[in-house]
Amino acid sequence: GGAAPPVVARAGNVTRIAPPGQTYGALSPLPIAALRLEPEVAAQLGRLGLRRVGDLLGQPRAGLARRFGRGLVMRMDQAMGSAPEPVSPARSPEHFAVRMTLPDPIGLVEDVMAAVDRLLPRLCKTLKDKGKGARRVMLQAYRSDHAVEAVEVGLARPSHDPQRIRPLLEMKVDEIDAGFGIDMLRLVAVQVEPVHDAMAVGHLQAGAAVQARLNNANALDDLIGRLGARVGLDAIRRIQPADSNIPEKSQKVLAAAWSKPHEGPWPKPSNPRPLLLWHPEPVHAPATPRLPKTFRWRGRDLVRQRALGPERIAPEWWLDDPNWRSGTRDYWVTDTEDGQRLWLFYAHGGAMSPGWFCHGSFA
Template identity: 35%
Template sequence: MRQVVSLFLPTWPTDRLRRRLGRSAPPPDAPLILAGMEGQRRVVTAANAAARTIGLDAGMAVTQARALLPDLIIIDAEPQADREGLERLAVWSLRRYAPIIAVDPPDGLMLDITGAAHAYGGVMGLLKDMAQRLAEVETTGRAVCAPAYGAAHALARYGTEPLRVIDPLDLEQAIADLPLGALRLDRAIVSALSQLGLETIADLEAMPRASLALRFGSGPGLRLDQVYGRVSEPFEPVLPPEAIEVERHFAEPIGAPETLARYTHKLVDALCQQLEEAGVGARRLDLRFHRVDNRIEAIRAGLSKPGRDPKQMGRLLCDRIETVDPGFGVEKMALCAPQTEPLGLRTISHLGETPRADVAALVDILGNRVGEERLYRIAARESDIPERSVIRIAPMADPTLLRWPEHWPRPARLFKRPQPIDTLALLPDHPPVHFVWRGIRRKVKRADGPERIYGEWHVSEEEWLSVRDYFLLEDETGTRYWVFRQGDGMDSATGSQGWFLHGLFA
């Protein structure tokens, strides 16, 4: 099933302008419009959210807008800079989200995320990550994923939900009540159709196709087919300006998986040669299959560290060829490395030293199967509080210099939240005699402790006074537990004096 996302940026020109002006930008709540020439008229080309709330929108004459609000802030539009900004956003999204991305001027992007959403826990996870990162740079965004780009485009601009995933079975119902303006038709055609009593997409779909084409041409019928996914939309994906790419054209279309795999390895060999000449290694690979029906299928593979091993790269790509639908045949294949990094030299010793195991190949295979975001390594972080002393880092990240204390052991499994237990212990510093956890009473055979850990003073005044006394306990079955008492056992200001289980030892 194809998954296409339309990213709509309703206030992109004004958001981009605010980022460019920085501290000299007008206040966010001040009405702001951008003005440009349309023939002999000076019209509004974009308006921020504050201006839209009072009825100012694109297409309105500037004189009319100024009459409605004399204190209106008016700045000349920069359409070329807006387009270049969209292209930069598309290149950034290409490296992060999907192998096929195209600019949809003047206020959006098109992303084909088929097979790429698993890295974010699903399509909705990808949309939320996209919206969150746009919000961090003060940019408003709406994103809709649908089986057809025409539907995604329409719902992103005329739908009610800012983030939405459309199931193929719900596509017809989702777009039925949208206005005709959502079909990307000329205003004159929309106006003429409205005079005939046609207001929604469902109304237009119910019309006889022959009479519709006779009066209005092929445009309305084509837009209907695109919004329902009956025909595909050709588009030109963006490429980073520094991307290294190789491609191969075929005199006759190919489609057999074995043939696609054979030419994939040939493209990998050619790409690795160019990577070597450039002195870089690939961190991400995008393999695109251009079908004879103008549709593009793509495969994305990531590497945990820069590399140009043709065997490993070919294996990563061929593992996912079965997900490619060649249709009536593939007439062109293109392999691109949109993300590269300098590749350093590796010293090989012949002095009998034990070679260090390289797990990068295993990390690459797992990352492309379950998602790169789901693979991580635990490292130490400077903090006395146990749950704050660990951090997730990339599997192949450089080792950190921090280490956990060696004089007190730490459990292999640390709970995200300490779990309360019922126990019996002599105060103030004796270990528990027994404790009840998850409804089971466990008798303590051996114990070590306490290890006192104080709260971090810079977090809050309450934490500065808090105390934890940790004990390492072993029950009759040999299972070892890491428990603590909240407080010093005497002063209630140091904690609730309750007992908690915080981790399990291997």
């Protein structure tokens, strides 16, 4: 326990201990990630242009605490040596593995799965007793010629249920080359996470609704796991709404296995948004803010019929986004005589020349 030495700062794999009186100079050039902040806080600071520890040390503490929480100020105090940071010895990592030595070498998929059916419940019981669930499970096959074959599967959610892990292993077992026979199998939970069994409580009707949602979630997780066994979990994505007025940033793409589904309906935009969105395409029209009656887009001459707007969207001033160097945009929902409904905007010009662009279509 107690306060740290004058300064102990970690950046990457380098550990530096600053001499007394040189704490500020040693910390200032380090990235803010060296303070071990929450990723969300570090991202917010980066968007505001605060990327080095020295950028923070010169800011008013009360303002930092009010906007980013006391955790940021505490990390700064710990780095400067003015706040204690007790260090406890690391606990030995838990190891979850079971194995089976076979009396005679085996080579058939059915025989391997029969052995898995004996190993998997043992592994899952150990995980359950520790309140853990497997996220990645490896099956190792030790051949009689001393070679080792291995397959690995991933789950969308941690689980200690054999019925959810077995189908994934069965999909991968045929990738094992048994050679002249397998004489030992080993099943390892190579990545585990805490897991909590959800229980339906309250009235019977409410409990049934909760159980139905759990069943749907489990079915989706199982589907993600099965697809991941074929194409890899990182290849399966889901789209989530994002809190941004910038059209291109109104949603975010996340790995399905490492994120939770969005709950409830998607937030409705304050103004209409197109069904299809693409990179802004130039529209040939006079470079004035007034919506043109006729314009040329994608090699076709179009005539405006009706229009709704303008909706003004300004770029994020704290970011240098190459896609928004044309400055503030005025968006119009524009109907044309040939039946199209397009999303046009006039860029007022920033680092680029002003002009008209087409950003999407409502049909």
